Amino acid sequence: MIKYLFKRLAQSIFTLILIITVVFLLLRLMPEEGYLGTNADKMSNIQKETILTNLGLRDPIIVQLGKFYKNIATGDFGKSITYRPDIKVSEILKQKIPYSLYFGLVAVGLSLVVGVSMGIIMARRKNSIFDKLGTGYIVIINAVPAAVYYLAIQLYVTNTLKLPILFDKDNIASWILPAISMSLVNTAGYAMWMRRYMVDELNRDYVKLARAKGVSEKNIMAHHVLRNAFVPMAQYLPASILYTIAGSIYIESLYSIPGMGGLLVDAIQRQDNSLVQGLVIIYSSLGILGLVLGDIAMTLADPRIKLEKTGGGR
Template sequence: MLKYILKRIFRSFITLFAVTTIVFMLMRLMPEEGYFGDSYDKLDEIQREAILEGMGLRDPMHIQLIHFYKGLIKGDLGTSITYRPKVPVTEILAKKIPYSLWLGLSSILIAIIFGLWMGISMAQHKDRLMDGVGTFYIVFIRAVPSAVYYLFLQLYLTSWLKLPILFDVDEKASFFLPLLSMSLVSLAGYAMWMRRYMVDELNKDYIRLAKAKGLRQKEIMFKHVMRNAFVPMAQYLPTSILFAISGSLYIESLYSIPGIGSLLVESIQRQDNPLVQALVLIYAAISIFGLLMGDVLMAFFDPRIKFETQGGGR
């Protein structure tokens, strides 16, 4: 078990290193105007070159990369150019990350709780009303572009339920719509997969044997079916995290939430290259961490994984 987890952690670090290096090199291919902000047209060619040399952007690529990793180890992600000129990127992120972290984790928790409940209810009432309603919800969420129902929720629920249309940290009611919007896609995913795996388990021979022995339906459902059906659900965690990340980019802008999702959009628009680079790396790290957690959870929940004979592979 320990060897398996350590291998996964090592692979995650290698992947993160590769992604970080690629992002760094791609950012160096961006137009140089992004390093000057509004002052680009006010400077002549000699002044621009002097500034770029002072920033180390005229050094060979491998030297720039070494300096970047030295700063990264020390927690230095550079300074903002246009968003908040000359302010360290870490200082900007320290004020933004708590909002995105709270929103993302809360939405995932809501999706897990209600998604699993919906999937279990649909499996228990297969081909009945609850199953039909749940199936309609899943198909709707999967088929309709997310921006459509995000805007619908913001335009109509704010008037129907008398909720604030924009986020306000001092008004708790303004948390409801962003959380609801963020959890919709992952909730549908958990419900769909939980129903599928539970229905598969209900058709297996050991369930028929349990029924023949006279075990109660509730005991069969909770002690056997749910326990085995939950094992592959651990693999859906990375997807849930990725949905939370992609959703936050739009939802934070839609509701004016001062998190890193809206910050990424604004920093791209302002061509603040150091800030964009730092945010892309953060999102990459979160995604890789989600994949790692999915592997680790599978290792704990699935007894069929053979660590020694398969060398940690699946």
């Protein structure tokens, strides 16, 4: 497993470098006004050239890329241009990350508890009314555009339950709907996959044999079915958790939550290139980390799984 981890780490670093390079090149193709700030229209050509030269944008592209790598390696994403002029991107992120972290952790907890529990009950009571209702929920979440039910929750549930329509850090009641909304998609995913894997396991020969031997249904579920059904899910858990913690872009914008998700939308609208590239790199890093942790989680859930090729391969 150690050998595999080193190999995956090398692959992840290479992928991250590739992503950073692509982000760098794409942003260099953007209009130069994105580096000049909000007063670009009032500047003379000499002033614009001075600013671009000081930023190193007139250096050869290879030199710029080398400096970009060096800065990223030290955690320096540059300074904000239009969002909060001359403030370091890292300082802005320090203020935003706690909100995304809180809502992400709460949403993950809700989706795991509710989703896995739903999947278990749906599998054990297959074709029952609960199974049909759960399947309907999963279909709606996956078929209907997320913006539709997010807006419906914000408009109608807030009126019904008398909850604030926008986020207020001093009002704990305003934290409820964003966290629930953020957990809806993962809840449906966990329920769908848990039901599927459990139904597959319940139809296997070892379960039929255990029942024939008189093993109680409780022991079969606890020691065999649940454990084996959870193994394939383990691969997707870290990635979904990391993405959720990173924050839902739409939900944070919808509820005016000052987190990373809403920040990305705002940075794009303001054409703040430094802030955009910093956020894209962070999201990319989280995605790559999630893939590696997924493989590790799968082996921890079932030690029989080997990540390295042996004989016929993985």
